Amino acid sequence: MLVVFILPFPLLAQVSEPVIESSILFTKENGLRANVIRAISEADDGFIWLGTGDGLVRFDGSTFKHYLHDPQDSTSLYDNRVSAVVVGKDIMWVGTHLGFSVMNRKTEEFRNYQFEHFKVRTPLSKRVPTRVGSIIEARNGEVWLGTFSDAIFRYYPERDSFVCYRFPRDVVAEHFPAADRIDHVLTIHQDRFNDQLIWVGTTAGLLRVNADTHKVDWFLYPKKEERDFLAQNAVRKIYQSDDGLLYISSWHAKVNVFDPKTEAFYLLPIENENLEERRVGYEFLDAPVGPIFKKSGNEIYIWTLVGLMTYDISTKSWVRIQYNDLDDKVFYGISLIDSRKRAWYGTSAGLHL
Secondary structure, eight states: OEEEEEOSSOOOOOOSSOBOSOOOEEOGGGTOSOSOEEEEEEOTTSOEEEEETTEEEEEOSSEEEEEOOOTTOTTSOSOSOEEEEEEETTEEEEEETTEEEEEETTTTEEEEEEEETTEEESSOOTTOOOOEEEEEEOTTSOEEEEESSSOEEEEETTTTEEEEEOOOHHHHTTTOSSGGGGGOEEEEEEOSSOTTEEEEEETTEEEEEETTTOOEEEEOOOOSSHHHHHHHTOOOEEEEOTTSOEEEEOSSSOEEEEETTTTEEEEOOOOOSSHHHHHHHHHHHSSOEEEEEEEETTEEEEEETTEEEEEETTTTEEEEEEEOBGGGTBOOOOSEEOTTSBEEEEETTEEEO
8 A cells, every 4th residue: 555745845955964953854744644753764766765653654855655554465564563674676674563574666565574483474463563673684685684572583585584593591591580681682783894793782782693604692791780781781773883893872871882802892981181071971871872873084973862972983082962952942863864964863753854
């Protein structure tokens, strides 16, 4: 099922730096079927694809095109609650609350899959909550899926087959009372310098999957206090810098850095010369941390619920902090920086550009 809505204005002109100082808000009032935006991805043709609370959406700057479930059409999207979107060559990889969908961008037809008990489930069922919340397309064309309860799946498009990767729960149980946390995947990242390594963030630590040997390794941030241990090992997002280090977003536990060479974690250092600036920097990061993006040169953006930090990796210090001010309707957020250096941000209240 398709729904099309046309907007009266074009895309913004290209700029050299990410636009984060002001935004245009898109909601149900100007074209979207749902205000909840869970995923944003850019295609090579410039289209922006959205995972929303009510369907998959393609946006070309003036037109919203919605792809929805049709009970009478087995080739339609199986579930409208879209949580992950990745654009492939002539293909859309879509994660929903009820599984994984593959859309042929030419025919606009979907193939739908579900997982249960770490296997592919057939037939499809509306009563199997196999949410797929993260997806990446590896450089060799294979697709890696993160589920909320069934660990990681590797999809071979040419064979149309899946393989599940897990870490033993009995080992996890020695550190976490709820050992099934290891099967709740929050993010997936392919190593920038080694095609065979897939990094997986879970609610119980960091996993490293070797796609060649199929070995799965588990890494934990050292335990100090129970609260910090749980928060620091909730690996929400992963950013890899040019030197190979992994910068990890956590939940109320600042930003942690993982060195793949030493296989050790450490807290992101704030080494501003002024002691007060150091205190401000650490305090700013003591909030839920979201995506981390490259800004330019050695600088990265670190987004938290209280604002946006520009951090210099080379000097290990923050350069700028921009705070949210809800009274003045100022809120900094980034979900995607597109090829035109425009910042997009999806919320439960709409899409910001």
